[in-house]
Amino acid sequence: MKRRNVGLIFAREIRDQFRDRRTLFMMLVLPILLYPGMGVGMLQMTVLFSNQEREVVILGNENLPESSSLIEGDRFNERFFKQDPGAVNSLHLILESPSQKTDSEETTDDLERRGVLLKAKELIEIVRRKHKIDQWEKLEDEVEETPELLQIENELAAAFASFSAEVVILFPPGFDQFINEYLSQERPSDDLALTDDIRPVVIYSGADEGSQIAYRQVVSVLGQFERELLQKRGENLNIPGPFLRPLFESRSYDGDRHHVEDAAVEAQHSANLWSRFFPTLLILMTLTGAFYPSIDLGAGEKERGTMETLLISPAARSEIVLGKFFTILLFSIMTAMFNIISMGLTAFYMVSMTGESQSMRMINLTLPPMSSFLVMGIMMVPLAAMFSAMSLALATFAKSTKEGQYYLTPLMIVVMGLTIFCMSPGVDLTPFNSVIPVVGLGLLLKNLILSPISDLDVFVYVLPVLLTSIGYSMIALWWAIEQFHREEVLFRESERLDLKLWIQHLLRDKEPLPTTGEAIACFMTIMLLQFLSFGLFQSLFSDPNISPVNAILQALSLQQIVIIASPGLFMGLLITSNFRRTFRLRMARPKWIGIGMVLPLLLLPLAMTLQSYLHWFFPELPDRIKETLAPMSNSDVSVFKLLAVFALLPAICEELAFRGFILSGFSRNGRTGVAIVFSALLFGVMHMIPQQVFNAFLLGMVLGLIALRSGSILPGVLFHFVNNAMGVLAERIPPETFESGPASWIATVDQEGLHFSLLTLLFCLTGGVAFIGHLIRSPNDVSPALEEEIPPSLNIAAEG
Numbered sequence: 001m002k003r004r005n006v007g008l009i010f011a012r013e014i015r016d017q018f019r020d021r022r023t024l025f026m027m028l029v030l031p032i033l034l035y036p037g038m039g040v041g042m043l044q045m046t047v048l049f050s051n052q053e054r055e056v057v058i059l060g061n062e063n064l065p066e067s068s069s070l071i072e073g074d075r076f077n078e079r080f081f082k083q084d085p086g087a088v089n090s091l092h093l094i095l096e097s098p099s100q101k102t103d104s105e106e107t108t109d110d111l112e113r114r115g116v117l118l119k120a121k122e123l124i125e126i127v128r129r130k131h132k133i134d135q136w137e138k139l140e141d142e143v144e145e146t147p148e149l150l151q152i153e154n155e156l157a158a159a160f161a162s163f164s165a166e167v168v169i170l171f172p173p174g175f176d177q178f179i180n181e182y183l184s185q186e187r188p189s190d191d192l193a194l195t196d197d198i199r200p201v202v203i204y205s206g207a208d209e210g211s212q213i214a215y216r217q218v219v220s221v222l223g224q225f226e227r228e229l230l231q232k233r234g235e236n237l238n239i240p241g242p243f244l245r246p247l248f249e250s251r252s253y254d255g256d257r258h259h260v261e262d263a264a265v266e267a268q269h270s271a272n273l274w275s276r277f278f279p280t281l282l283i284l285m286t287l288t289g290a291f292y293p294s295i296d297l298g299a300g301e302k303e304r305g306t307m308e309t310l311l312i313s314p315a316a317r318s319e320i321v322l323g324k325f326f327t328i329l330l331f332s333i334m335t336a337m338f339n340i341i342s343m344g345l346t347a348f349y350m351v352s353m354t355g356e357s358q359s360m361r362m363i364n365l366t367l368p369p370m371s372s373f374l375v376m377g378i379m380m381v382p383l384a385a386m387f388s389a390m391s392l393a394l395a396t397f398a399k400s401t402k403e404g405q406y407y408l409t410p411l412m413i414v415v416m417g418l419t420i421f422c423m424s425p426g427v428d429l430t431p432f433n434s435v436i437p438v439v440g441l442g443l444l445l446k447n448l449i450l451s452p453i454s455d456l457d458v459f460v461y462v463l464p465v466l467l468t469s470i471g472y473s474m475i476a477l478w479w480a481i482e483q484f485h486r487e488e489v490l491f492r493e494s495e496r497l498d499l500k501l502w503i504q505h506l507l508r509d510k511e512p513l514p515t516t517g518e519a520i521a522c523f524m525t526i527m528l529l530q531f532l533s534f535g536l537f538q539s540l541f542s543d544p545n546i547s548p549v550n551a552i553l554q555a556l557s558l559q560q561i562v563i564i565a566s567p568g569l570f571m572g573l574l575i576t577s578n579f580r581r582t583f584r585l586r587m588a589r590p591k592w593i594g595i596g597m598v599l600p601l602l603l604l605p606l607a608m609t610l611q612s613y614l615h616w617f618f619p620e621l622p623d624r625i626k627e628t629l630a631p632m633s634n635s636d637v638s639v640f641k642l643l644a645v646f647a648l649l650p651a652i653c654e655e656l657a658f659r660g661f662i663l664s665g666f667s668r669n670g671r672t673g674v675a676i677v678f679s680a681l682l683f684g685v686m687h688m689i690p691q692q693v694f695n696a697f698l699l700g701m702v703l704g705l706i707a708l709r710s711g712s713i714l715p716g717v718l719f720h721f722v723n724n725a726m727g728v729l730a731e732r733i734p735p736e737t738f739e740s741g742p743a744s745w746i747a748t749v750d751q752e753g754l755h756f757s758l759l760t761l762l763f764c765l766t767g768g769v770a771f772i773g774h775l776i777r778s779p780n781d782v783s784p785a786l787e788e789e790i791p792p793s794l795n796i797a798a799e800g
Contacts, residue, residue, distance in 0.1 A: 053620065054214040055165035057094045057120040063171040065179045070225055071095070080224040091217055094120075094165060119159070120168045123203055126156045127261045160205050160263035166214035170201040183232055203261045207268035207450070209425040271450050276423050278343055278376060279445035282336055283419050283438065286380055289335025290328050290387040291408055297324045298395025299404035317484040325392055325477060332384035337377065344373055375448045382469035383441050387415075389476035396483045422446070431617045432690055434461045435468045510577035518575060519665025522567050523682045526657065529563040530686075549637055552630075553645050564686075565653035568661035583660035588712035589781060595771060596706060596715030600723040602768040603702065605747075605756045607695055612755075618690045635732075642728050651720035658683045658700065659707040659716045667708065676704035699723065705775050730754060 064070055069077050071093060078088040094116055130152045175198050200222065204215035301307040310320060391408055398404035415438055421427065422442035429443040444465050447458045514522075537555045540546065546554070568583075576582045588596075658679055666675035680700030684693040703716045710716075735749040747756045756764075 053090060053092050054167075054210055054217075055092050055094055055116070056167045056169060056214060056218060057116060057165045058169050058171070059096055059117075059120055059124065060171035060173065060175070061095045063173055063175045065176040068179065068225070068229075070221075076221050080221045080228075082224075087217060091214060091221075116163075116165055119163050120165065123156065123159055123163065123168055123263070124170055124201070126152060126159060127201070127203060130156065130261075156261075156263050157205075157268060160203070161268075166204065166208070166211040167218050168201075168203040169218065170203075172198050172201070174198045175200065179229065183229070183236065201261065203263055205268070206262045207272040209272075210428060213425060268450075274372075275446040275449040278372075278449060279442050280419055280423055281339060281343060282376060282380060282445065283383065283415065283442055285339040286332050286336040286384050287387045287391075287412060287415050289332035290384065290391040291412065293328045293331045294388065294391035294395040295398075295401050295404040295408065297327060298392055299398040299401050302398075303400045318481050321392070321396075321477065321481045321484055325388055325480070328388040328392055329384055332388050333380065336380040336384060340373060340376055340380070372449045376445060379441060379445055379448075379465075382466050382473070385473045386437065386469050386476070389473040389480065393476045393480040393483070396480050418442070429458070429461055430619065431461075431464070432619055434464045437468075437472050440465045441469060510575060512576060512578040513582055513668045514571065514576055514661060514665040515668060516665050518571060519662040519679075522571055522657070522661055522665070523686070525567040525571075526564055526686060529567065530559075533559065533563060549630075549634060553637075553641065556645050557649060560649040560653040564657050568657040572661050582664045583656055584664075584707060584711060584713040586712045588710045588714045592706065592710035592712065592715040592781065593718065595775070596718035597722055599702070599706075599768070599771050600719050600726065602764045602771065604723055604726050605760055605764045606768060607698065608754065609756055609761060611691060611695065614694075618694070639728070639732060643725055646728050647721050647724035650724055651717045654683070655703070655707075655713050655716045655720055658686075659703055660713055663704055663707060672708055676701060676708065679704050702772065702775075705772075708780065709775055709778050710781055 058071065061071060070080070071077065074093045074095065075088055076091060076093065081088045094113055096117060130149065178198050202215065202218060202222075204218075205211040301310065311317075313320075315323075390411060394407040394411060395404045398407050418436075418438040419442055422433075422439040423446065427433070427439075427443065429440075429447050433443060434440040440461075444458070444461055447461075536558075540551050540555055543551065572579050572582045580586065662682060663675055663679040666678050680697050680703075683700035683703075684695075684697035687693050687696045699720075703719060706719060707713060707716050737743050738747050738749050738754075745757060746760050747754050749755070
């Protein structure tokens, strides 16, 4: 064996691989762009779901000592959250209080609150019966569970399953008297014993993730409360608090500081385990079943040279795609089906092993009901359809099987990340996340295993999950069919890369407009910079020399100029030959200027009203976003400074990036409708907050249409500025302005914000529809000098 020959072969293969542009992209560029993008998205979603408010019912709050100040309003005192101050808003307390309202005066919220309190008292009564409540006796481990006890445990589990809150806390009568006597004793030897009849009681469900999260926070608060009492006792006795006997130490259910009752039964604990295990494997195996057949039927046909034979057959291109899709779908379903059968048999064997083995009896596994396996079998069909369509679309775009694997591997990584996220503790099934790809299906499967088959609260999500999954499948199928109509995709050659020639091409052989790939690269660069800027902004907020308001304004200014505008401007200078045409830097006719200034005045009231009606759909804004928006209502901040940061800078920077470089890249091939939708979608995703994503997507659709019709970026900048400026000024208008006079005909103000009158909404709807209809029907307004440079395919007036 000659080392020289091995080295030559090695060098040849290395050069060959590094000349493949897509190999380099998948190996070097994609990881740099993919993981930061996923990190930003996952972090944002985690913040949204971790900030979800959880309800804790407090019974006997009048039995707390007045000096303790454990509770302030409907929250625990923030001093008990020293390690995580933001967590104080994550627990909403429902307290007993005498109602001053008659039955006819009670609102829906009052009735719901009263129902929750009655249900909590019912739980306490069930626990009281279970533990012979007079003394809160602890059941010894050796006592055999009687049928009566099992019936009470099942009753408690069923009652808590229908309970809307996560935790119940009871402070029994005499608790405040005990604390006052404890603090007033003058000698350590006089420490009182906290008897079981006055011990705080905590009820939660160990099989419910939200209840577990709330319970851990409650335990932390009660621990801080105990340490504070010990500290006060130590100060009275001149003894350090840690040297005193723990206040709540005595015989209790778990030997801890308070009596704890887990309302979940063994079957629910087992269901909690299976709900994480089964959906995860089902999602991954369904994708795996679609992975390899799609590569073979898409890129494999190109590589074998059989694609040409198929294309000259009498079948239409759409029929070819559907035939391939149903083939991949069959293999995906079969893979998932065999995995469900295998999982069921494995689970049955595990359950039998736990029953027969002495060492494994403590696991107490219970097999899920057959209805759960039936539901998983039904739900895997839309899941397999979504993965089959996505895999086929990506495999069709690839030239070879190797390239197909490169394209499908990121899809698998993203799906794995979404699967892990939706199986994480604290992520609940809500209207918003039910429409997120993979997450909605995963959470639905998890909840269907956890909940009984008759639980209507879970089944209301079946239809939205199915419809959105079918919608994603149809979009992917549409993309695959479109690729089969494009000869340059079906018969393109593998692309080689010579670094020297590529740099020369960028600097010398520039094209007038960016490509679609370059537009996507610009967006990914923006997301990457957002990810990298987190640390910079954190240091800015923690700088003691900068006030919080100025820190927010500086951070937003840097974000707009450096993160959003700079990538597009830099790429426009580097890789395009016509900077003015790429960014539509031309003067618009007065007609488009007027539309840019008047249309946002009509659309903003409609958008605000629509968002208020959809508040139930979106998760609550994180505290960080509320802090960012706080300066808008701060009268100490100059309104001109706010307009500059919140209105003018976004109008210029975001329009240059999204209606300039990115829209030009998407519309280069003449598919203007697709260009408007995709540029608006990326514009929405860039905002990351669900409410802002929704609003920005709708706004981006209108802005894209204005930019293409006017041929100028200026009307879009004016539209964007007026829209944002109205939001800033609305926070500065005194509420009494709308109490009387003509302003009261336009809108009213209450604690929930600004509400527009029906007359105002009808006027805005009529005017908005008229303006947008005019935009759709109008031809492109391009000057003769510029029209000579634009290919006819880009003039969307010809499409009509």
